[in-house]
Amino acid sequence: MKRIIYLVIMLVTCFACKSQQPKTVSKNKLYKVEYSNYGGMNGWEESFMITQENSSYHSIIRRTNTSAKELEKTPEVVWKKLESTLDIHLLEKIKSGESKRLYDGKDTKYKIVLCSGKEYSFINPQDSEEYQKMSEFFSTLLDSKNKILIKINNPKKLKP
Numbered sequence: 001m002k003r004i005i006y007l008v009i010m011l012v013t014c015f016a017c018k019s020q021q022p023k024t025v026s027k028n029k030l031y032k033v034e035y036s037n038y039g040g041m042n043g044w045e046e047s048f049m050i051t052q053e054n055s056s057y058h059s060i061i062r063r064t065n066t067s068a069k070e071l072e073k074t075p076e077v078v079w080k081k082l083e084s085t086l087d088i089h090l091l092e093k094i095k096s097g098e099s100k101r102l103y104d105g106k107d108t109k110y111k112i113v114l115c116s117g118k119e120y121s122f123i124n125p126q127d128s129e130e131y132q133k134m135s136e137f138f139s140t141l142l143d144s145k146n147k148i149l150i151k152i153n154n155p156k157k158l159k160p
Helices: 002-016 076-085 129-133 135-153
Strands: 030-039 044-051 054-061 066-073 106-114 119-123
Touching: 030 076, 030 135, 044 076, 044 135, 054 135, 066 135, 076 135, 129 135
Parallel strands: none
Antiparallel strands: 030 044, 030 106, 044 054, 054 066, 106 119
């Protein structure tokens, strides 16, 4: 009788313990994108970072010491569009342009990080042919940033 009870307990234990395979994340999967724009006579700087969970924006004008910050949940449709329009082969070929800060200009920096930890970073790439071929990716990023800016600049209009 003890053997039967032991056997039943072992069978129940074996069938109850279903191990789940850990989800594997593609190494080329997008982890986060950072955008920053800085320079100019007023010491202006803005930064925007987007991950699958959150989007954050921060700006500061050093001359007047004014700043703005905003953090919000990243819309799923935005993240999916970023992932679907990301082209690693083009990304590897994007080249940085010349700095404009020397002449009171503003520099734009992009940093794209993959789940593998691989980073792609470039400054003023707007004239790069590969950047232009990925225009949908970068437009999605900038549109998301601009929506947060609208929220910051018109807080009363967006609240119900």
